[in-house]
Amino acid sequence: MAAPMASSLQLSMDEMQALKSLPVATQLAAKKALQGSIIDLAALVDFIPLKNTSHFSCLVPVFHATLHSVQVPNSINSRTSPTILRAKWALSGLLKICSDASYDGRDESVTKHIVARWEQIYPWMQFFARNCLPPPYDVSLAPPHPDLCSMFDAAKLSTYPLTLICHNSEEGRHTLRSSVSVQHFVAQLWILIGNLKGDVLKGDPGNTKDGLVSMLRASFALTNYVCVSESEDPDKITLPLSNYIHAAGGVKPVVITLLKYIRRIVRDAVDVPEPRSWTARDQSVKYLHLFTTGLRYSFQFLQTISRQDASCRAQLISRGSIPTVVDAITRISPRILVQVNEEIDFHPHLGLAIRQQVLWTGYSYIASAIRDADDGITGVCQALDAGLLKTLMKAVVCPAHADRRDHPPRGRMGDVELLFLLATFFIYHRVTTSIFRHWFLMENSPIEKPVIRDEGLGIALSLVLTASTDAIRQRNIEPINFYEYRCSGPGCRMRASGFVNKKRRCSGCLILLYCSDKCQRAAWRSGHKKWCQVLRCTVDVETHIRKARQQFPAFSNKLVLMLDMTVFPTEIHVLPLHKVEQFPGKDPIWPEISDEIRERSDSPPKGYMFSVVKVHLGNSKFMLFSPSTALNMAFECQYLSDDEPCVSGDEDEDYDSESQGDPDSE
Template identity: 70%
Template sequence: MRAMGALMGLVKVTTVASSASDRGDDVVTKYIVRRWDDIYPWMRFFARNCLPPPYDVSVAPPRPDLCSVFDAATLCITPLSLICTKSEEGRHLLRSSVSVQHFVAQLWILVGNLGGDVLQGDPRTTKDGLVSMLRASFALTNQVCVSESEDPDRITLPLSNYIQAAGGVKAVVSTLLRYIRRIIRDAVAVEEPRSWTTRDRSINQLHLYTVGLHYSFQFLQTVSRQDASCRAQLIRQGSVRTVVNAITQILPRILVQANKELDFHPQLGLADRQNVLWAGYSYIASAIRDADDGVTSVCQAIDAGLLQTLEKGVVCPPHANRRDHPPRGRLGDIELLFLLATFFVYHRVVDSICRHWYRMQSVPMEKREIRDKGLGVALELVLTFTIHAMDHRSVEPINFHEYRCSGPGCPMCTSKFVSKKRRCSGCLVSIYCSEKCQRTAWRNGHKKWCRVLRCTVGPWGSRDIRTSLRVIAGFETNIISGSAKDVETRVREAQQQFPAFSNKLVLMLDMTVYPPEIHVLPVHKIEQFPGNDTIWPEIADEIRQRSDSPPKGYMFSVVKVHLGKSKFTLFSPSTALRMAFEGQYFSDDEAYNSADEDDEDDSKMLGDQDLDYDEESLDDTDGSGDKCYEV
């Protein structure tokens, strides 16, 4: 009891002294951090004996007679909050001590699992609001533990130490998302402010919750960036959806212009409130950029209503006529919008866009005064881009190579295949209904275009790229044709810059940025297209011979896309699809019947290549000797 009284007195005195003094950092460092060896054992004692277990808060504390749950939580959490906000030396202690990080991680799990009726015994605070305030304030301590040190010369513990103490990746992820959902629930429940002043209780409550949400977003981004397992688990558990829902609910409460006193307050001001939103936007952007599968993250964001939420951000709902917005920060809504636009070339994303526009049709149109001009212009550009994406996907037939046998003249649709479908394992694009079609296609040009088609779907053979070739081709054709003058200028500049390679120039359409950029470079400077490979000059010659409007000044075009952190340079989908499948789909079966007549000679030719087939191998091998796998 004497230890509890002494520790509680020290915490209260330090809290008051640090708030009243201009040198609060020195007070906390002197009386808490530098006496940590005396204080910390008692904090662990009260946590172990007077708090419920972190992973099962329904279990009663081992020694409830020592002190109440509320007093134990105060003794364990308040010193940590003080050193996080007031002492640089204390923050380094949290980042560098294994035992302290274990202690903080278990407290964080405990607070995340507490219900509203657990902390009783405080006569000054209602039990319903106490846990909510504790959860919001403890988010800072948690973020400090895993953040990088302010001093680059000081060692910071790896994130794995914290994850292990918290019970593993799944425990960290589920608790973090639970924190965000509960903080949002509490913030939305705050009563509407009456006076819109810094003394209003609702304003201060809302500030506490938004600050807790801000640090939770930062913690989310930190663990996602530092640990690949956490990043993947967050995406699987719908972290992007959770953050979008949080921003959607909190935006009307904090994106409010009130008056000069409040809007430009150093802590409660509008700029600081907007930073909370941008912290969430920054996590969504990092989840898309850093993931192996950024398409899934983009679909989650659009399906959760991110585009509708950003549309609401162009105005301030109440009191919008008082003052203009403070200057926009970086890593915010516009950057996220432009990042989303770079994924509109994917079929799955266009499906999400279609669902977005379907939802918008059922919402009555409201005439809004756009006060955030920058966001308004960016939003208009991106929404126009979504319409272009839907137009490109609606071109018939959609990815015809996916729904019809690629054998020359074969009228068979994949839905009518009697035997197993065979996909060429070389290009991953062509599908055949039989061995006969495989052989016929090989000698009718697939031998050459197989490799080119593989360069069109990328080295990984991503299904997202393969099923989106027509959408990518649509963007490629429209952008290049709509930038004819820019293309001519780029070609002339490249010819002057690379005079020795003026006949080996390639136009690259960079779709990894928005708006897309056009570059002209020698073929040997383009990834996946070695300059000394003879196939590319041959392909360029064939393009010029077979095209009604061959490219002027360059061999062919390529498109640069990304799936997240991986970027791929693809051979022109519009050219590859047109050239590789040109003339294969006839209105009659003449070509196909003529192929039957030469089947015996073709078998002899294949036999000369030592390609012997037995009954089993017919299901997985094409006429080229390349393996085919079943669809």
């Protein structure tokens, strides 16, 4: 079938001469394709082999000339069908040649043949996606005209140019980051692929054993990440993340789709058959690499949107992103943390170091989510309850190849960074409770030196597990304080002996007692919400106070203990009172605290020295003190005065029953 054309497409003399190097049948098909024959244009694409396409690169001008001669129609009908078919086969031929060239390392072919002709190619990519693929948010709808271009072909024509660009063209990646239209296109394709059901698209000829959908998910993860990543050139413009989120339909669809991608890519990776030969040519090895690479870029996209957008960060945590990542790492680790042979283990693209990066990227997201969250405790508990420590215990058997000089130094990458961050939260009740749920399992599975191959992770894990043991033991110690026999409700004179029911102890600080829920709610609204964790942490630093007094006996009542729990192991600094200005950090509250400490320095209560503790809880930071100092500074006016009236009313809108201040009965 030949579409009517004014004249044959014209090539330069050099381009026509280059065609003579092709087989005779291919030359004839090229000549007829230039004259407008769609059948010969399709045959020309079939003549191009899947591998070693460099000899057929002289056909690129034929495909470019074809695309240049046609315009994107507004609709599909009998008059526009020949134009659509001509564009379909021309674009297919370009992708076939550029695909093999990119694997050979000739990255310039993608920039030259696709990016440089973007104004011709991109409108057709949009056309096939809009007219031959289902809508992103309702993939149950059947797209029209499958006989003209199947869903299988439309998916390749719409997505594969983007994949080639992301792998092989810096100029093309800049286009993805800087064009509002392209980002809108990518975002909707990403949503569409995430919503596709099954593993086979309509029109799939069955040449691929596992279907196209699973491979589309894995490969499109890179395209998606490139759109929101920073440009290689700092002078080039990168669109704000809000543009991409808006194009994808908002924060909720982005979060739901991303977590869906992660779960399905992990499923696909786990289902890959065991490699027969563990060589770079083995099909299973290639699939494992494809899926794990897709998982890595999904983790990076996850970390990017979480870091840049507070709404995404909160929505991700509330929808279980941390357990999802922990589960992904747990399931995929046995498939990739394997030592097989030198060809694969030290392969520049398939090697063990590359595979470990996938896991470290996931661990880095968990760490950043906890560190940046308004409520880091919730994130830590989610990670622990998902079995993070058990997963890390299994990871220490990963072959580290420490005897090889070409293996990069491990450093504090991903997993170790996350472990040390977890340890900074061991002072909190909810965290130690989560640890305790899994403690018996950890005790019954001790780490034995003979199986530890990743020594860096093994040492870090041992330190953190020891710290968790100490935290659990400390948590079980009931503190003794001068509120032991009295209700801590504002103005309440009730003594413990007169409590009608069992005494209620605050589960956050483990210090204050209440005779009733009413008094506990009143105390929470009257200030305990602010000081709850402060009080608990002051009890935890008691042992450090004793050591510091022994170290500086001449200043036993005029020392400042500075304990920085934002890092692990904890950093401790002790200074005499007159050097208190040397306390590290620029906390705005510090000058006020420093003045109050000096005012009290003449008569330190109960012989305690003054101590200050810096604790990090998500985005919040607390300045804590020795037990006596904190108790008096926080509550001397509120709880020690019997003349203060009791707060009445049963309103509890400010009382968070799931916070650290929950009542615990003893």
